[in-house]
Amino acid sequence: MIPETGSPEEVEYIWDLMSKRGSLPGRLHRLEYSLSCPNRPTAEFVAQYLEHRAGFSSAPPSPSVSHDGHEYWDLQLISGEGHLSLAFLRQSTATVRAVTRTFGCHLYAWGKYSEGAA
DSSP states (O other), rough: OOOOOOOHHHHHHHHHHHHHTTTOOSSEEEEEEEEEEEHHHHHHHHHHHHHHHHOOOEOOEEEEOOTSSOOOEEOOOOOOOOOOOOHHHHHHHHHHHHHHHHTOOOEEEEOOOOOOOO
16 A cells, blocks of 8 residues: 555654665755645645745745646645654654645655755
């Protein structure tokens, strides 16, 4: 069974993969999260909330349409810097999950942020 995106089980699975790859725990890293929100004001509020409460940054939300024709607003978030550790992954991801659930958004992807990849 595939764990839910951003769930504690998935975070541990991703950490296990990163550990096996030999990711550099001594360097500071950022995490990137992709969310869909039901409307633009919600996406903007989530971005501002996470910026003020947890040091995240974001690109402006952009409109998108799902495969079944529903409009939603896509939001890309970047966490503050932290040492790559299971605790850092858990804290950042739990924060994003809690906010997305509270405001009716959906976390659909996350991972280690790579500058220049966006």
